[in-house]
Amino acid sequence: xxxxxxxxxxxxxxxxxxxxxxxxxxxxxxxxxxxxxxxxxxxxxxxxxxxxxxxxxxxxxxxxxxxxxxxxxxxxxxxxxxxxxxxxxxxxxxxxxxxxxxxxxxxxxxxxxxxxxxxxxxxxxxxxxxxxxxxxxxxxxxxxxxxxxxxxxxxxxxxxxxxxxxxxxxxxxxxxxxxxxxxxxxxxxxxxxxxxxxxxxxxxxxxxxxxxxxxxxxxxxxxxxxxxxxxxxxxxxxxxxxxxxxxxxxxxxxxxxxxxxxxxxxxxxxxxxxxxxxxxxxxxxxxxxxxxxxxxxxxxxxxxxxxxxxxxxxxxxxxxxxxxxxxxxxxxxxxxxxxxxxxxxxxxxxxxxxxxxxxxxxxxxxxxxxxxxxxxxxxxxxxxxxxxxxxxxxxxxxxxxxxxxxxxxxxxxxxxxxxxxxxxxxxxxxxxxxxxxxxxxxxxxxxxxxxxxxxxxxxx
Amino acid sequence: xxxxxxxxxxxxxxxxxxxxxxxxxxxxxxxxxxxxxxxxxxxxxxxxxxxxxxxxxxxxxxxxxxxxxxxxxxxxxxxxxxxxxxxxxxxxxxxxxxxxxxxxxxxxxxxxxxxxxxxxxxxxxxxxxxxxxxxxxxxxxxxxxxxxxxxxxxxxxxxxxxxxxxxxxxxxxxxxxxxxxxxxxxxxxxxxxxxxxxxxxxxxxxxxxxxxxxxxxxxxxxxxxxxxxxxxxxxxxxxxxxxxxxxxxxxxxxxxxxxxxxxxxxxxxxxxxxxxxxxxxxxxxxxxxxxxxxxxxxxxxxxxxxxxxxxxxxxxxxxxxxxxxxxxxxxxxxxxxxxxxxxxxxxxxxxxxxxxxxxxxxxxxxxxxxxxxxxxxxxxxxxxxxxxxxxxxxxxxxxxxxxxxxxxxxxxxxxxxxxxxxxxxxxxxxxxxxxxxxxxxxxxxxxxxxxxxxxxxxxx
Numbered sequence: 043x044x045x046x047x048x049x050x051x052x053x054x055x056x057x058x059x060x061x062x063x064x065x066x067x068x069x070x071x072x073x074x075x076x077x078x079x080x081x082x083x084x085x086x087x088x089x090x091x092x093x094x095x096x097x098x099x100x101x102x103x104x105x106x107x108x109x110x111x112x113x114x115x116x117x118x119x120x121x122x123x124x125x126x127x128x129x130x131x132x133x134x135x136x137x138x139x140x141x142x143x144x145x146x147x148x149x150x151x152x153x154x155x156x157x158x159x160x161x162x163x164x165x166x167x168x169x170x171x172x173x174x175x176x177x178x179x180x181x182x183x184x185x186x187x188x189x190x191x192x193x194x195x196x197x198x199x200x201x202x203x204x205x206x207x208x209x210x211x212x213x214x215x216x217x218x219x220x221x222x223x224x225x226x227x228x229x230x231x232x233x234x235x236x237x238x239x240x241x242x243x244x245x246x247x248x249x250x251x252x253x254x255x256x257x258x259x260x261x262x263x264x265x266x267x268x269x270x271x272x273x274x275x276x277x278x279x280x281x282x283x284x285x286x287x288x289x290x291x292x293x294x295x296x297x298x299x300x301x302x303x304x305x306x307x308x309x310x311x312x313x314x315x316x317x318x319x320x321x322x323x324x325x326x327x328x329x330x331x332x333x334x335x336x337x338x339x340x341x342x343x344x345x346x347x348x349x350x351x352x353x354x355x356x357x358x359x360x361x362x363x364x365x366x367x368x369x370x371x372x373x374x375x376x377x378x379x380x381x382x383x384x385x386x387x388x389x390x391x392x393x394x395x396x397x398x399x400x401x402x403x404x405x406x407x408x409x410x411x412x413x414x415x416x417x418x419x420x421x422x423x424x425x426x427x428x429x430x431x432x433x434x435x436x437x438x439x440x441x442x443x444x445x446x447x448x449x450x451x452x453x454x455x456x457x458x459x460x461x462x463x464x465x466x467x468x469x470x471x472x473x474x475x476x477x478x479x480x481x482x483x484x485x486x487x488x489x490x491x492x493x494x495x496x497x498x499x500x501x502x
Numbered sequence: 503x504x505x506x507x508x509x510x511x512x513x514x515x516x517x518x519x520x521x522x523x524x525x526x527x528x529x530x531x532x533x534x535x536x537x538x539x540x541x542x543x544x545x546x547x548x549x550x551x552x553x554x555x556x557x558x559x560x561x562x563x564x565x566x567x568x569x570x571x572x573x574x575x576x577x578x579x580x581x582x583x584x585x586x587x588x589x590x591x592x593x594x595x596x597x598x599x600x601x602x603x604x605x606x607x608x609x610x611x612x613x614x615x616x617x618x619x620x621x622x623x624x625x626x627x628x629x630x631x632x633x634x635x636x637x638x639x640x641x642x643x644x645x646x647x648x649x650x651x652x653x654x655x656x657x658x659x660x661x662x663x664x665x666x667x668x669x670x671x672x673x674x675x676x677x678x679x680x681x682x683x684x685x686x687x688x689x690x691x692x693x694x695x696x697x698x699x700x701x702x703x704x705x706x707x708x709x710x711x712x713x714x715x716x717x718x719x720x721x722x723x724x725x726x727x728x729x730x731x732x733x734x735x736x737x738x739x740x741x742x743x744x745x746x747x748x749x750x751x752x753x754x755x756x757x758x759x760x761x762x763x764x765x766x767x768x769x770x771x772x773x774x775x776x777x778x779x780x781x782x783x784x785x786x787x788x789x790x791x792x793x794x795x796x797x798x799x800x801x802x803x804x805x806x807x808x809x810x811x812x813x814x815x816x817x818x819x820x821x822x823x824x825x826x827x828x829x830x831x832x833x834x835x836x837x838x839x840x841x842x843x844x845x846x847x848x849x850x851x852x853x854x855x856x857x858x859x860x861x862x863x864x865x866x867x868x869x870x871x872x873x874x875x876x877x878x879x880x881x882x883x884x885x886x887x888x889x890x891x892x893x894x895x896x897x898x899x900x901x902x903x904x905x906x907x908x909x910x911x912x913x914x915x916x917x918x919x920x921x922x923x924x925x926x927x928x929x930x931x932x933x934x935x936x937x938x939x940x941x942x943x944x945x946x947x948x949x950x951x952x953x954x955x956x957x958x959x960x961x962x
Contacts (some may be wrong), residue, residue: 044720046652063752064720065923082752083719084652111923113752138752139924146922151671162711162915163922165718174719178655185645192506195638199953200660200727201673201742203960213661213697214680215673215704217731220691223680231680237673237731237741238960244675251622251953251962258505258625259543259634260524266727267660271677271697281697282661292523292542292573292598295700434599455622455962462606463525463571463621464599493659493711499700500663502711502915 046084048118051297052128055118062089062114062130063138065070065166068149071104080114080130086171086319090129091116098134108148109137109166116352151203154489161493162500169328172232173490176313177478183312184265184286184474187305194259197266197445198248202402203240204452211271212243213281244269249287249469253432257291257459258466263288265474275497277486280475282495288409289469295405295414299391302418302427303344305472306389310340313481329483336481339420340390345386349395349412352377355385372399378417378424390419402446406438416470423480429470436460506544508578512588515578520590522549523598525626528609531564538566540574540590546631546779550589551576558594566610569626572600614949621953621962629788633781633950636773637938643772644725644934646748647765653748654719657726658708663700664912665815671731672703673741683892704729709747709929710863710916713892716749719921723748735957737946740935742955749929755865755874755891758928759851761804762878762887763804765932766849770800772923773941789943796941798848799880805846809855809872812837815845832859838877838884850879862906865891866898876930883940889930 043062048055064082071077071093078091089279091114093100105114114491116132146160147167157164164170185195201215217237218224224232233240248264255262272279288301313337314321347355353369356377361384363376372394373381382390394412397404404413414431433439439460443450450457478490486496493502503522508515524542531537538551543825551574553560568571570716576592606620607627617624624630645655661675677697678684684692693700708724715722724747732739748761774781774796785792807815813829816837821844833841833852842850854872857864864873878887899920903910910917938950948954953962 044652059942063925083654084721099706109923111752111925112961138926139920139922141922162714162918165715171718174656174715175654178648179658181650181655181657182645185642189639189642192504193642194543194635196634196952197637197641197727197744199742199951199955199960199962201729201955203962210553211677213675215675216680217671217673218680220674220676220678220680220683220701221685221689223683225681229681237733237957239958240960241680242960254622254962255625255634255952258623258631261544267657273697282658292571314531335703352806460599462567462599462601465523465571466598491659492656492715495659495661495698497697498699500659500661500700500702502659502663 044084045080045082045087045089049085049087049127051122052118056120056128060116060118060130062091064089064110064112064114066106066108066112066141068103069106069108076100076104078111078132080110083171086168086175086317086323087126090126091132091133091135092129093135097132102299103135106137107141107143107145109141109145110137112137148198150382152487158488158494165492168323169484170489171482172317172323173478173482174492175320176317176324176482177490179313179316180309180478180481181265181474183309183316184263184305187308188261188288190262192261194255194262196248196252196255198245198251198264200245200267201236201238201242203242211273211385212246213269213271215242215244223413233397241465243448246270247287247471248290249471250453250491252287252289252469253459253467254455256291256469257463257465261288273497277488278476280487280494281494283487283491284474286472286474287469289426289467291467293468294414294466295393295468298429298431298470299344299346299393299416299418302391302416302429302470303389303423306344306418306427307340308479309477310336311479314340324482324484332483342388344389344391344418346347346391346393347381347386348393349373352381352392356380359385370396370398375424378419379421382419382424388421391416392419400430401428402442402448403432403439405433406442414468418470420480423476426476426480427470427472429468431466431468434460434464434466436464504544505540505542507550508549509545509736512553512578512580516580516588518578520576520578522551522590524549524572524574526566526568526570526572526601529564529566529568536560536564538570538572543631544636546628546777546783547586550586551592551595552589552809553592553595557592563597565623566597567601567603567605569601569605570597572597580884607922614946618948625952628783629944630949632783633778633938633942634779634952635943636777636784636942637950639773639776639937640769640941641725641934643776644723644765646772647768648721648723648748652721654715654722655717656708656712656722656724658705658711658724660705660727660729661698661702662700662705671733672706673729673731675702675704682830706730707745707747707931709931710913712747712749712929713919713927714915716751716929717923717925720751721748722750733957737948738936740947740951740954740956743951744934745933746934747893747929749927751925751927753928754926755876755928758889758891758930759804759806759853759876759878762851762876762889762930763849766804766878766887769937770796770941774800776847781813784942784944792943795882800906801850804878805848805850806853807841807846807850808853809833812841812852816840819845830856830858838879839881842879842884843881848881851876852879860890862890862902862908863890863899865893866902873886874897874928880940883936886936886940887930887932889928891926891928894920894924896924896925901915
C-alpha cells in the first residue's frame with residue numbers, strides 16, 4: 043500500500059494488518075528494538091516501522107543500509123501520544139533491493155553543490171522531495187487554472203526556423219555530421235542536405251505561434267520548454283527552461299493583468315492547499331516566512347502603476363539606489379524590489395513602458411512613446427511576469443519591425459493575423475522555474491530543475 | 503462575453519441585452535435581413551447573429567468579408583423552433599478587424615494538403631478546431647489522471663548528452679558556428695568550445711531520467727516533447743512529438759498494465775464527456791463510428807495474452823496474412839490488428855516478447871528467453887502503448903548492456919539505481935500524437951500537431 047494511503051486511512055486501519063513498501067531513510071536500533079523511517083515518496087511524511095524480537099530476521103534487518111528498498115508486513119497502531127500519528131509494528135520485512143555502506147546520501151548535511159553532482163539521487167532528500175513535488179503541483183495548477191476557464195493548451199513547436207524575437211543567443215539543431223559539414227561553392231553551409239533543408243534552431247518562445255491559435259480559439263496558453271544559449275552563469279539562468287505563455291483575443295492590457303493576477307493567486311492557493319507538508323518544510327528550513335509571504339500574495343489586490351509613475355516614485359523616494367533611473371531607462375532589480383516591497387508592499391504591475399526598451403510586437407500607445415506592456419513585480423525578486431497588449435494594426439506592426447531591423451518576410455504568417463480579422467489581443471509570459479523558486483524559496487535555479495542545463499553542464 | 507458563456511447562460515439571458523465578440527465564419531444576406539455565423543473559438547458551436555434595418559450601418563455590415571472580427575451588441579432570443587437554441591438580434595456591430603476578399607479560407611472544401619500550407623490559419627476551420635480542442639483536453643486528462651493518483655510530473659530535460667536507447671537517428675544541438683566548426687589537431691570537432699563543452703543532442707525519451715525520479719517518488723510521469731531524426735516520410739512520423747512516460751516503483755508488469763488500462767479508459771471517457779460537440783463533428787465528418795469505437799474501449803476489459811500465445815493464434819488463424827510470423831519475429835501491424843480486431847475484438851495487451859526484439863532495460867523473465875514487456879494493441883491501428891517491467895538487477899542489466907553493445911560508463915547513473923535500493927519497477931510510453939489520431943479519427947499525424955515538423959518541413 044502507498045504510504046500516502048496509510049496516512050489517509052490510518053484511523054480505520056488502526057489495529058489491522060497492513061503492508062507497505064518504501065526505502066529506509068533512517069534506522070535507529072537498540073538491543074531489543076529498531077526503528078525504521080520508511081518513505082516511498084507518495085507522501086512527504088515517513089512512517090515509523092518498529093521492529094523487535096517478534097520481527098522475523100530481526101538481527102539481520104538491524105544491519106540494513108540506508109536506502110534499502112523493503113516490503114513491510116505488520117500491524118498499524120495509532121500513537122496519539124507521539125509526534126507521528128501512527129506506526130507499523132513489523133512482523134516481517136522483505137528486502138527487495140539492498141543498498142551499500144557507501145550510499146552517497148548519508149544522514150548529514152550535504153551542500154547543494156555536492157547534491158547537484160548526484161542529481162540522479164538528490165530527489166531522495168527532503169529538500170528535493172519538497173521542491174520537485176511543489177514543482178509538479180504548480181505545473182498542474184497552471185493547467186487547471188487555464189483549462190477550467192476554457193483556454194486551449196497550445197503545444198507549440200520547439201524546432202523553429204526563425205529566431206523568435208531576435209533576442210538572445212540560440213541553439214542550432216542539425217542532423218548534419220558536425221565533423222564534415224557540407225558546404226556550397228561560396229563556402230556557406232549546404233543546408234539542403236540537412237534534415238529540414240534549411241537552418242533551424244531551438245525555440246526561444248512559443249508566443250508568436252500562440253497568437254495564431256488565439257486568433258482561432260480566443261483564449262490559449264502554451265506550457266513547454268524554451269531555450270537560450272546565453273553564456274550567463276548565474277543563479278537565475280538555465281539554457282533550457284519552461285515557459286507559460288497565455289494569449290487572449292478580444293482582450294486589452296487591463297484584461298491581461300486581470301488574468302495574470304487571477305492565475306498567480308490561483309496557483310499559489312492551490313499549491314499551498316495541496317502541499318501543506320512540503321510547504322511547512324520549506325518554510326522552516328529554506329525561507330523563513332515563506333508561507334506568510336505567499337498567503338499575503340494570494341489574498342492581496344495587485345497594485346497597478348505606469349512606468350512613468352514608477353520613475354517618478356523612485357526618483358522621489360527616500361531610499362538609496364545604486365542607480366537613479368531617468369525616464370527611458372530600464373528598471374533595475376533594486377527599483378523593481380523597491381516598488382513591490384516598499385512602495386506598494388505587495389505585487390505590482392508596472393505598465394506602459396518606453397517603446398525602445400520593449401519588444402517589437404507590443405501595442406503602441408496613443409502617445410507614440412510608450413507601449414501597452416505590463417510587468418508584474420513581486421516582493422523578494424522583482425519581475426516575475428512580462429506581458430503586453432500586442433500590436434494588432436498591420437501598418438504599425440510592419441513599421442515597428444523595420445525599426446527593430448527585422449525581416450518582414452520571415453514574419454509573413456504573423457503579419458497575416460493582422461490582415462484577416464485582427465483583434466485587440468494580449469498575453470504574457472511566466473518563467474516556470476522562476477515561479478518554482480518563488481514558491482519554494484530555493485534561490486538557485488539549478489535546484490528547481492530536475493536536471494539543469496547550464497554553460498558547460500549537461501549531465502545525466 | 504465569451505460565446506461559451508452565452509450557450510451556458512442562454513436561458514437566463516433570454517430577452518436580455520448581451521454583447522459578444524468573434525469572427526464572421528459565414529454571412530448570408532437578403533434585402534431586409536442578414537445572418538452572421540459568429541464564432542470566437544471558446545465553443546465549437548457558432549451563434550447566429552441577425553441583422554436587419556434596425557441594426558446600425560446595416561447596408562455596410564452586409565458587405566463584411568469572412569473572418570472579420572466584430573463586437574456585437576443586441577438581444578438574446580431563445581429560438582426553440584430552430585436548430586440553434588438561441589440567436590442574437592443585433593442592434594449594433596463594431597468591426598474590430600477587417601478581413602479581405604481573398605481570405606484564404608473561403609466556405610468550400612479545402613484539401614488537408616492545402617490547409618497545411620496555411621497552418622497559421624487552419625485552426626479556424628471546423629476540422630482543426632475540433633482536433634486541436636480534443637488534443638488540448640486529452641493532454642489535460644492525462645495530467646488529471648496522474649495527478650489525481652499522486653503521480654509526480656517529471657519534466658525531464660530535452661537537451662541530452664547521451665542518445666537514450668541507441669535507437670533511431672538523433673538531432674545534434676550546438677552553439678558552434680556551423681560554417682566554421684572548430685577542430686582539434688586530429689580533425690575531430692573541438693567540443694570544448696561548444697556551449698556544453700561536449701556533444702549533445704535532442705532527447706529521444708525521458709524514461710531513464712523518469713526512472714531516477716520513480717526511485718524517489720514511487721509514481722511519476724513525464725509528458726513532454728521528444729525528437730527523432732528518422733527520414734521516414736509517412737502519415738505516422740514526426741521529427742518532434744510528445745510522449746507520456748509513467749514509471750512506477752514497487753510495480754510489476756501486471757500493475758503496469760492495470761495503470762495503462764485505467765489511464766486509457768479515463769482519458770477517453772474524460773474527453774468524450776468534455777468535448778461532445780467536437781466528438782460529434784469528428785464522428786460525422788472524419789471517422790464514422792468514432793464515438794462508438796471509443797465508448798467500447800472505455801467500457802471494455804482489456805485482453806491480456808503472451809507473445810507466444812499471440813504467435814500461436816496468428817499461425818492457426820483462418821485469415822490471410824502477408825507474412826506468417828515465426829516465434830522470434832516482431833509482430834507486424836497486420837498481426838497486431840488481427841489480434842485486437844478479430845481475436846479479442848477489443849484492446850489487447852501482448853506480453854513477454856523475445857528479448858532480442860525489445861530494449862535492453864526490459865526485465866529478463868525466468869525463462870531466459872523473453873522479457874516482461876507489454877504492448878497495448880487497439881483496433882484500427884495496432885500498437886498504441888509500449889511498456890515493460892524494468893530490469894532491476896544490477897548484474898543482469900550490465901550484461902544486457904554488453905549484449906546491446908552499450909557503453910556502461912555512459913549509463914553509470916542509471917546503473918546506480920540498481921545499487922542503492924533497487925525495486926521491482928515498470929513503466930510505459932504513449933505517443934501522444936498517436937493517441938490524438940486515435941481519439942479524433944484524423945489519419946495523418948501532420949494534422950494533429952499544431953505545426954508539424956517532418957523531413958524537409960519546418961514552417962512557421
